[in-house]
Amino acid sequence: MTLLSLRLNDMFSPRMTWLGLVAMLMLKINPRALPLRRVITTEGANPMRHLIALLCRLSDCVCKRSVLAAGLGFCMVASVSAEDIAVSEQTFGCILDWPKVRNTRFKHSDPEKLKEALRIFRDSVPDKEYPVGTILQLVPFEAMVKHPHEKFPKSNGWEFFALEVSEAGTKIRDRGDNVVNLSLGAPCLSCHQPAAKFDFVCEKGHGCAPIPFDDQKIAELQRADSRCGKK
Template identity: 40%
Template structure:
């Protein structure tokens, strides 16, 4: 099931729920066709009063019980999802209104199953069915290989999933305050990510799954800086991996054991 397109992306992230307003009755009175007749109101006893109509509640519990099936095809153009304060959200089970309500709540809340949250095209987190993974609050993390042909899931799961900077997703998202349901935004308690807002916007604009967008100079500069940042991180990772081998190669060999002293003959060494 593909995520339904509704708005903009992670760089803008301000999104509104549209609610249908009830049509108000007209104040115009129909033209009188004859004399108005006053009808006496019968005296109704309390016991004869009509019982209040019972409120009808819609049971949507089935959505919470559904298994959230996720394939490559569920990840399309990031800009086809709903933008909320710099991130994009969707819902694979169609419960987008509930997802947006939590995303826009100043008090936070628990996202409904099927919720998809993305900041950049190559990473996503999806809310799975209740009981999927207690350690992740039932979130599953994804790293995606993105191309013009679509998405390929490169890795998925919990703490074993790492971002391009070598950090596991769970350790970052677990820092969020409980009320934010592990979704990181400014002020939610998570450590800042190493990329700037301009870089994020540029990545959203250059999602290969989307229709091309014209880049501004600030976007091009941000992408250039991002490339340098990634190369620096790769160099640091390579140096860290090579350090143990270098230390082992330069390790000083233990000194050779001392040779036994030759026995002293009688009379030698005496004056």
């Protein structure tokens, strides 16, 4: 019995070379990177054992790489999912508690992203997306919430909400990207579509059709929010 260090050139005898090449091409692994174990052999031993040993090492390496790649992919997906916002009836409250730009009220759990959303709207920045998690309200009974694009592709991530408000709180009547605006009798998305250059957010000069409320009426509706008590 002789203890030999297994090398790629030693293993691939003329009748085994083609098998080794096929294995290397299929697995796409650099043989110099393989931590090959020592193998006990005798003169005239069946070279198939060496090929099996190598393939076991190759399979082990491929498996480790696959697990690593799967782990990285899972982390990336988890990271993307973590950026989304979970919206419930408790998400909404007195509209007067939210900061506003002109007539529109804003909310975001991250103060820095809230500032960014306020800036984008205040300056009417074109071709700029609002941060995921941004919530906009013009009147107490309607809202729109920014999600990642892939969640609502037609509206670039915006989910529309029809709300019922009372002193007891908020009730979500309808939500999604097919919600119908009752005051206009049309889908919210159809009204916001002309403002695609401004991330589907309507404002004077953004291309949206006029709404049936002037600035004074909007202010009255906001002050009348029954969730606000005596504010």
